Amino acid sequence: MVDLRELIQKVSQAKDKLELQNLKSQFLGKNSQINQEFKKLGSLNENDRKIRASSLNNEKQKITEAINNKLKELENLEINQKLQKNKVDVTLPARERPNGKIHPVSQVIDEISSIFSEIGFSVAEGPDVESEYNNFTALNTPEDHPARDMHDTFYLDKNKKILLRTHTSPVQIRTMLSGKAPFKIIVPGRTYRCDSDQTHAPMFHQLEGLHIDKDITMGHLKGCLDYFVKEFFEVKKIRMRFRPSHFPFTEPSAEVDIGYRLENGRIIVGEGDKWLEILGCGMVHPNVLKNAKVDPKKFQGYAFGMGIDRLAMLKYGINDLRSFFEADFRWLNYFGFDPLDVPTNYRGLSR
């Protein structure tokens, strides 16, 4: 009789593949006990033979199984030993993937465009080099108007007829002259004033808005800006006040302040008790409409202008305006945005 238990025990104790191979030929080979037993089958009567054969086959299968299992076990062991040898230090630095960034001004322009897109504004553009006429005269700021002193203008010619636009408002004129009312545009763009200190840069970004239709009132202007400010700062409640002011190209004109408070030196926009001026606006002056060949008897509407860089500073806690334009690698890395972080309405403006 084969002592199955003992055989299986031996197999399970095999130390390596060679020993297992030896055990295999010893237990299942030609001269193995079990083989001898099979040979004896011929001498048994039919009935006994059947029973015996079945039990022998059973035993043989169990041995084979045990050997195969052991073989797999040894092989696994071998692989694992090999893998242990090829082990790497996974704490070594990962391979370099360069990280690009989007400038905060670009990101904020995308945010703003997305917000105004929702309520039907299209983006319009105009040249950075402008005529004195479009930049001032057409905007109801004739040559002897003292309001011109408030714009420190860069000129490109001696006669002061060609200049770098001091605001994005000339695009109002260009848009209205080249199309037919109604108009509903925003204009983000570069603007220039020859003024340079800690809080002024000779170039900055402005956002112009213009909505002209048959019956657009100051109520619409208020509603539009209220919507924008809340969306932009991603705050449900913001205190906002309109203060009368003066711009030659709007009448009535207003400046808009929003509420804020300081928290650890950072401005938190919302319901605080301090006021911060963020934009200028008003109803487009009838003279401007006339200059842009729009009939002020039929059409009216509002315009607004705000500093994009300042909005970016407020929203993202950036302190120094001039640093926007100094392309410092560390600053860009720190304040820049991931290129895949595209502001959208369904995802939300900022992560």
Place this chain on the structure above:
Amino acid sequence: MIITLSWLKDHLVTNANLEKIIDKLTSIGLEVEGIKESQGELSAFKIAKVLKVEKHPNADKLKLCEVSLGNSKTFKVICGAANARDGLVTVYAPPGTTIPKTKMKLKVAKIRGVESHGMLCSGSELNISDDSNGIIELKKREKDIGKNYFKNKGEKLIDLSITPNRPDCLGVRGIARDLASAGLGKFSNLKKIKFKQNFSQPIKISIKKDKYQGCMSFGACYIRNIKNKESPKWLKEKIISLGLKPISAVVDVTNYVMLDLNRPLHAYDADKIDKEIIVRNSKPEESFEALDGKKYILKNNMCVISDKKGALGLGGIIGGIRSGTEFETKNILLEAAYFYPSSVRKTANTLDIDTDAKYRFERGIDPNSIKEGLQLATELIIKICGGEASKFSVVGKSTVKNRSIEIDNNKFRKVIGIPISSNETKKILNSLGFKTKVSKKNFKVEIPSWRPDIKQDIDIIEELIRIKGFDKISLIHPERKRSKETLNFKQKLFHLSQRAVASKGYLEAVTWSFTDSRVDKQFSQGKKEIEITNPISSDLNVLRRSIFSNLIIYLKKNQDRGYPDLSLFEIGPTFSGNKPGEQQVVLGALKSGVSNRKSWDSKARNIDVFDVKADAIKTLVELGINEYDLYVSNNTHDYYNPGRSGSVNFKSPNGPKLASFGEIHPGVVSNVDLKEGNVCGFEIFLKNLPEPEKKYRLTKRNYFVSEFQKSERDFAFVIDKNYKAGDIQKIISDVDNSLIKKVLIFDVFEGENMPEGKKSIAVNVTIQSMEKTLSEKDLNEVSQKIINIVKTKTGGTIRS
């Protein structure tokens, strides 16, 4: 414009406190820029006690004073005054103070080897008297030691930013009127002024009928036998509080009237006027010495006040030294005139003069305020300096008739969105000085002479809502409706390319549109510079003709900070001329240094032309251009290394230029003085990117893929050294577009075992049919065809 509460109360009866007044000012459009505690510098002067006086160890005439401000701390101050003595109460100026007379800022300084912390002041040094005989002696002021010497301490100064449309608010009275209108008190009537005027104004005055005459009217009063002197304290303090310097009673009074009523005046020493006053246009090259001590050479048609000898003053801008008043002046001529704003502005701008009078006249003062101004000023001068006043004389238009405007009753509602009652309309306008006449359909408004800004109905609407309050407007929520696309094709490209390049590891920079001409020249040889007439500095003097101009400057700055491996880009305008529209949007990117610097597993290698080529091509593909349509050639710009740069054109070498790329020329690199000289870059010219006729999604062909086996064949061609790999790739692709799916170049070499002037190019070609599995025979046929066509088109032979 600075006002004080007490001055405001000369014209406004109100119980409102400062806070309320500030809020109201802001809400009616007179923006409060800040509240100051008396006039900055002056609050630094303290009442102090000299505790002990010792002799200066190194100087006989100097004394070393120990000064106290009433607390335990004392200061050592060196003083030369004879009256400096123990126990004296005087005025002390700490370090950092500017002395009014000398305009010198005090510093802690050693005087003859001993440090002095501040200064003890004389009346003359403070500009409050002519007494320079020793320091001020304050009697019975022991209890005030440590307090401010100047009394207007405690008086809050309200600094207002008055918009250019509101000249009437450049006088305290105008501001009071607005506040009263807004319900903050009662506007006081002007005091009735009476004094004797027993003789006619003796000096002949005429306004010449010149073309462009800048003077409309000229009123005058002659005051004789005055004794000019220092102003009394109340007047001095008022003048000081609003930021002006007291000079003499006569001058201070004219300034006072200007600040009070927004009525600029000028006082002449009548005895210095040669016979008569003639208001006329200047003659070219006429010169004139003004009260600011400068000599001005006048141009044609400037409005001058002159006598027989020549110009005495520039009308509405500045007076002249020749006829200026002094303490010795006995007889004066007071001028109250109206000068046209544009004339004043033009002259002042041409000569670059800025004065308080000019600021007011160019904005437009009340033309009907001549008498009012003369009256107030004459009365004050007589009161302070004595003398007798003449009757007033006025030449030119003596009064201007008020204009009227008609306004539709519905206009307010139409523009503002809310209604206003006719009672409220009347109340607001009347309180601002407008006269109103209301009818069913419209109302008629007569505009007061001090409001030159009111020109049409919309201006009246603004007055109404300004006083009513913007907070009364109910907001109308915007509709979430879009009928037009937000971005057009070019704007989408801008947005896409920005993010495409950033996603390849570049940091987006935003730099000025102007740059240093010396750097700009490096990238724009031969083209005309676009100069700025008035640049903010000489290294920002031209509009950039290339994105690289600024980008390389900032690349250098970053390298200098110790970052040699950088990728920067900017997208924005470059300029080709100084006319509107002579600009285009370009994306420029620079990459410098080494890839895999100090890496534990990869070998470091220099950034090269193929890095930037990959970035440029990939970006163009991401912008929607089929890679097959990108034609790469070695056409280049001179700021690139000529052997390691190229261009990408659309479809053919002559197609629109989409991009250029390459190593930046070593010459440019050394001119800019970069630390890490290995710099490559690329530019994408967005305006040249073709707009597809159809939407991108519609240009996609139906989706077909082959179910049959694909095969690969390798070829090595020996070919002329200068033959371009890109061309071979294209030739092989075109052999049979239906079968050849992909052509890869996997090896290029020349040199050893190669004939002179030849190179070997190894190509891997993927061949696959849509219809069947290709047999060995089919494949051989295609291969042969490739070999033949390459041979005929390029002369290249298959390498055996």
